[in-house]
Amino acid sequence: MDQEDNNNIEQIQQHEENDHITHNETVEEAVYRYVRGLDFPESSTSTSDINWDNKRYVEPPQDNIIRKIPRHEHGDEVEEVDKTEELLNDDTDLLLRDASPTFSKSTSIIPMNISQRIESFHEVLPKVSSLRNVPAFNISSTMKSNLRNVKGFEPVMKEIRDSLDQLIPTLKNKKMFTKEEDQIIDRFINKYCQYENISINNFKNLMWSDTRKRNHSLTIFWKYVYKLFSHRSKTSLYSHIRRRYHNFSKTGNWSENEEHRLYDFCQQSGPVIKWSQIGFELDRMPEECKDHWRNNLKIKSKQLKSKWTPEEEEILVTLVKDNFEPNQNINWDKVSEMLNGTRSRLQCRFKWKQLEKKNSEK
DNA sequence: CTGTACGGTAAGGGTAATACATGACC
DNA sequence: CGGTCATGTATTACCCTTACCGTACA
Known part of the structure; x- marks a missing residue:
């Protein structure tokens, strides 16, 4: 027994x-x-x-x-x-x-x-x-x-909060994130990764992972980011941090081959271009693909870089005046299209602003 | 079942930094 | 006339916001 x-x-x-x-x-x-x-x-x-x-x-x-x-x-x-x-x-x-x-x-x-x-x-x-x-x-x-209040993370929050309190008054509604702001963001993310016991690399992957795979912990991460950096809008923080933390290997200059592929993808697309898909195909940030397309590739073969002729300038002015109300936003992509792609949207915009300036000086 | 909050994306709007052109001056 | 430095102008690289959609959730 x-x-x-x-x-x-x-x-x-x-x-x-x-x-x-x-x-x-x-x-x-x-x-x-x-x-x-x-x-x-x-x-x-x-x-x-x-x-x-x-x-x-x-x-x-x-x-x-x-x-x-x-x-x-x-x-x-x-x-x-x-x-x-x-x-x-x-x-x-x-x-x-x-x-x-x-x-x-x-x-x-x-x-x-x-x-x-x-x-x-x-x-x-x-x-x-x-x-x-x-x-x-x-x-x-x-x-x-709130799980985050388990010991260990509160001091981090406090430290970041303090640094931000010092920094925010100096920002004066700056649009761009400043170096100092970015440093604080980096510090926060470093601490977060330490706390979660994940590598920065892992974190970058998480940032760009599929919604379904996202875990609760990441949701909490965003909540805290939004709370800490409340002087910035949510979307601003979301895009800025994702832009800063990614694992796409290609960045900077575009090779000819890449441009070719991008061109083909865009040509084959319907009215809505799936930039995220293209981005993953080309191993580049989707936003970079979009920008390269609309700022460079879209009109590359037809684009003029020579000085605007007076006739050209006149056409631009009429086009804009005919198609857009005085207080309406001017869609420069459309304007560029109307010029048959001889000038990019930014060229059009720049020329317009320049002419506007000249007129006001007269 | 329904309204809503919210994450996520594409499209749109924009500027800082840089490259390039021009002109003044020695 | 050639060099260089300053200044003005155009382009590039990069960034931020808005509008909208689909899903989760109360």
Whole structure:
């Protein structure tokens, strides 16, 4: 009888040694790991290796970060159910399922967004804690609504905030991001990557990854960027940071071959040109492709670089006056087209402004 | 089922930096 | 007349905003 008990205890001990969730991982850590979809480092056999502050957790393959709720869309459902099963094989999920009957009953309604999930974890934490004999902790109300307040990141936020407070008054509604601003952005992103335990390269890929593959953590990243740099608009920040952090290998001058390919792509396109697609084909930022097309390639064969003749100038003036109302924006792409592509949109615009200036001086 | 917020993209609008032309001066 | 330096003009490279669409979510 006693012997049997001892065997059982040994078995349990053995089992728990094999278990990823060891007594050395606090509930907080377990919750963190689960919510972020992180894995332990494979080499982490010794429990003392697990270090909350050093974040030795590793990012799982993207596929593991999946929706928890079936989409009820054409054929997707079967696949999603399978993935939900997979999820339940995760130690943390089993742990939570054991701890909370609600989880075991309704796998299909495992909450999806972070605040909901944390809310649920909050419910089961005491149970997990007693079950596993691990130190419990009080999840704060801010943590419930916002994962970012876990220790470690707040000081970063504060530091960035302080630098920005000093910088913003000097900006005076500057349109362009200044060097100093960019430096702060870089610093923030560096810290963010450190915190998330991902490389800058990884981060760049994330910036340009498909929507569906984006994880919650990245959503939070943007929320914090928007909050920190609130003197800039969201779209401005979004495009600026994506422009700054990308992994497209080609940049700068265009080779003849590249121009050829771009030209073909654009010629084959319908009225809407899929720049993002073309960008990935050419391994260049989509915006660069678009700009090179409309500023250079579009009219390259017909473009004149000689001095404008008085007749040309007259045609330009009539064209603009005939086609655009005085207070209406002038679409210079259209104007360029109307000139049969002999001058680029920027040439037209420049000439127009120049003539306007001359007239006002008279 | 529906309205809405929001992420994401294409198209549009623009300027700083640079290259190039011109002219003044020695 | 040739060189060089300053200044004006045109082009290039790069950047930001707006409009719109589709999806997630309350």
